[in-house]
Amino acid sequence: MSQSSPDCMAPPTAVQCTSSDPSIPLDCRALRNTLGRFATGVAVVTAVDPDGHPVGLTVNSFAAVSLNPPLVLWSLANASGHLEAFRRASHHCINILAADQEDISNRFATWPVDRFAGLAWHPGLGGAPRLDGCCAHFEVRNDIQHPGGDHLIFILRVEGFDEAPERAPLVFHGGRYRHLADL
Numbered sequence: 363m364s365q366s367s368p369d370c371m372a373p374p375t376a377v378q379c380t381s382s383d384p385s386i387p388l389d390c391r392a393l394r395n396t397l398g399r400f401a402t403g404v405a406v407v408t409a410v411d412p413d414g415h416p417v418g419l420t421v422n423s424f425a426a427v428s429l430n431p432p433l434v435l436w437s438l439a440n441a442s443g444h445l446e447a448f449r450r451a452s453h454h455c456i457n458i459l460a461a462d463q464e465d466i467s468n469r470f471a472t473w474p475v476d477r478f479a480g481l482a483w484h485p486g487l488g489g490a491p492r493l494d495g496c497c498a499h500f501e502v503r504n505d506i507q508h509p510g511g512d513h514l515i516f517i518l519r520v521e522g523f524d525e526a527p528e529r530a531p532l533v534f535h536g537g538r539y540r541h542l543a544d545l
C-alpha cells in the first residue's frame with residue numbers, strides 16, 4: 363500500500379548533476395527518481411554527541427558490506443548539522459524501522475523538532491540509542507569514514523545485533539513509504 367511522501371524527499375527543481383564528461387549532461391531530478399526505483403528499508407541511525415545528547419536521522423543508504431569481518435555502511439549528507447557528532451561518536455546504532463513506525467521515520471527526517479521527545483529508547487554500545495519497536499538493531503563501531511561526493515560514507519564494524527522477525531519492515535520505493543504484501 364502506498365503511503366504519503368515525506369516532505370524532505372520532495373523532488374528538487376531540475377538541476378544538472380556534475381558529470382565526468384561535460385558533454386553528457388545528467389538531470390539530477392531524473393537521476394534521483396531513477397535511484398528511487400531501488401526499493402529499500404528505512405532506518406534511523408543514532409549516536410551520542412560529545413555533550414552526551416542523543417542524535418539521529420532517517421536514512422535509506424544503509425547496506426551490508428562484508429560478513430567476515432562484519433561490516434555495514436551508511437552515508438550522511440555533508441550538509442547535515444550532525445556531521446561532527448556522527449564523525450566523532452565511537453558507535454552508531456542502526457535501528458531498522460517496522461511497518462508501523464512511519465511516524466518515527468518522518469520525525470527523524472524533519473527539522474527542527476526534538477526527535478527523541480516521548481520516544482522509548484535505551485542506550486546501546488557507546489550510548490547510541492536503541493529505539494523500541496524496531497525490526498532489528500545493529501550496534502556498530504565507527505571504523506572508517508570515506509568521502510563520497512556530497513555525502514560522507516561510514517563503514518562500521520558490527521559488534522551487536524538482534525532482530526524481531528515477527529515485525530514487518532517499513533519499505534521505501536519511488537519516493538513513498540510502502541508495506542510488504544505477500545503476492
Ligand SMILES: Cc1cc2nc3c(=O)[nH]c(=O)nc-3n(C[C@H](O)[C@H](O)[C@H](O)COP(=O)(O)O)c2cc1C
Pocket residue numbers: 368370371404418419420421422423424437438439441442443444445467470471472473534
Ligand atoms: C526515507 C528517507 C531516507 C533518507 N536517507 C538519507 C540518507 O541515507 N542520508 C542522509 O544524509 N539523509 C537521508 N534522508 C534525509 C534526512 O533524514 C533528513 O535530511 C534529516 O532532516 C537530516 O537530519 P539532520 O539535518 O539533523 O542531519 C532520508 C530521508 C528519508 C525520509
